[in-house]
Amino acid sequence: MRFDLVDLQLFVAVADSGSITHGATRAHLALASASARIKGLEAGLGVSLVRRRRRGVELTAAGESLRDHARLIMQNVAMMQGDLAAFASGVKASVHLLANTSGLSEHLPRALAAFLRENPDISLDVEERESTDIVGAIAGGAADLGFAAEHALPEHFERFSFGEDRLMLVAPKRGEFSGRRQIDFVDVGNHDFVGLTNATALAMHIAKHATRLGVRLHVRARLRDFDAICRMVAAGVGIAVVPEAAARRCAQSMPLTLLAIRDSWANRRLVICARSFKSLPKPAKFLVEHLRKVAR
Template sequence: MHFDLSDLRLFIHIAESPSLTQGARKAFISPAAASARIKSLETEVGNRLLYRDSRGVELTPAGQLFLQHARLIMRQVDYLKSEFTEYGTDAAGHIRIFANTTAATEFLPEILGDFLAERPGVTVDLQERLSRDIVRGVLDGSTDLGIIAGPVKAENLQVIHFSTDRLVLVTPKDHPLAGRQSIRLAETAGYPHIGLHEGTTLLRFLQEQVAENGNSLNMRIKVYSFEAMCRLVESGVGLAVMPDSAARRHQRTMNLAVIELNEPWRVRERSILLRDLEALPKVIRALIDRLQTYGLEDSGS
């Protein structure tokens, strides 16, 4: 088989677009030319890759597999270019990261702020995703690395543990539970809760934990950040479960009580997911080193 890199990039554009026309526009060619090149690809692989109709395009099973390999090939091409930019240093390049809620909103902005300030030639695409989407993104090559909390179920991936956090309960200082040293989550069922918005990893995780015991949380309001959660807790709107690192940071400026959760799942291991560390450009390996350094500092080592 022979594949042109421009055809692979075109296929990716079309697969990620609602229509062949829009995919062709991203590749700066006409729809007719794009259609001809896709037909040539299908002939080359001996399988139909796309279903095309008036509503747009849809990948066939063979197309899904082809997309996965095309992404990986183009990612490696981008890595090759990055390695030879600035003579293979970590001073330039582009990094795409899929991360869970805590990473994307709490510690990554600080880490990336310092990292990017030292490297003006580096750009980053940081996207908050659910755990399953993070794993899938690393596997299919749509992201360079993933940052996840909790157990990881993924074959063919390298997992680098870099820090540990735990979930705690946050209440107003004058709340009836505020004096407790530890508490079971089920004991809070009679109180209103504040959670992160629908679709976040932490909300899904908590819902799964309480559902296993046949319970549910009285979720009064869902917001988009831990800071917003803490402000609402301080105002007496409800209780919140969040990572201890976030709770302690906001406790410095707000009237909050932080209570240990007496649950086996409270400890959350943070891990970096990737396909092959040695195959990554120096700039990405430098970021991984920075994350590991952060983990050591965060644990007090």
């Protein structure tokens, strides 16, 4: 059968809202037209896609499969439109990359800057996400590539190692942690913290494991970058958890004590990942080749 993009857009809207009425509104269609289009899809495919309930609809197994495929198709259409529109502004291609907090702030900037210098016809759309969210977005076709902690990836994802991301505790140079080299995170629960803003992926990662350990974080200040956090720590506001690269860089100019966190969640292998490197668009393949070369 021939698929109409309007039908697919409508079906995704219905699936997301759980209602034909709300889906029709999102797709800017009349309810009667939307209902007829859903029935037409079911007739053409020969399967039921939704179960109609008193309050909305729920997807059948076939409906869930169609929803996933339709999302990929609509994403590819949007990417096609974006790439074609970019020709008018002189940019010939773009790559959508998702990265966790450490990757975005510490590991990727220099590598991506070099790539952009070497490839003036390619633009990058880089977005910060938690590693588990990156997996979901790539699986759903919402991004080309991911920079994530390997532990969050499913087995079928392709990946290659980019580096290690060890989280460290930073404390004032002169304080109770002076002279110590390692610590268990559960032992710092009664201290004031300086942290990242709640929206960042790393802040959510730390908070999740603190909750699991029963550690209640008393955050005195939240800032958006590691240098500012370390300056607060050096001034005696509290302690903080930051990536090792940022901790060691800041310790060169600030009075800080660095402690390795013994918990396993504080040691992460960072990888570049995709559903399939071979199936990526050419611009994304170029970026993959560049990142392979600069990976440590």
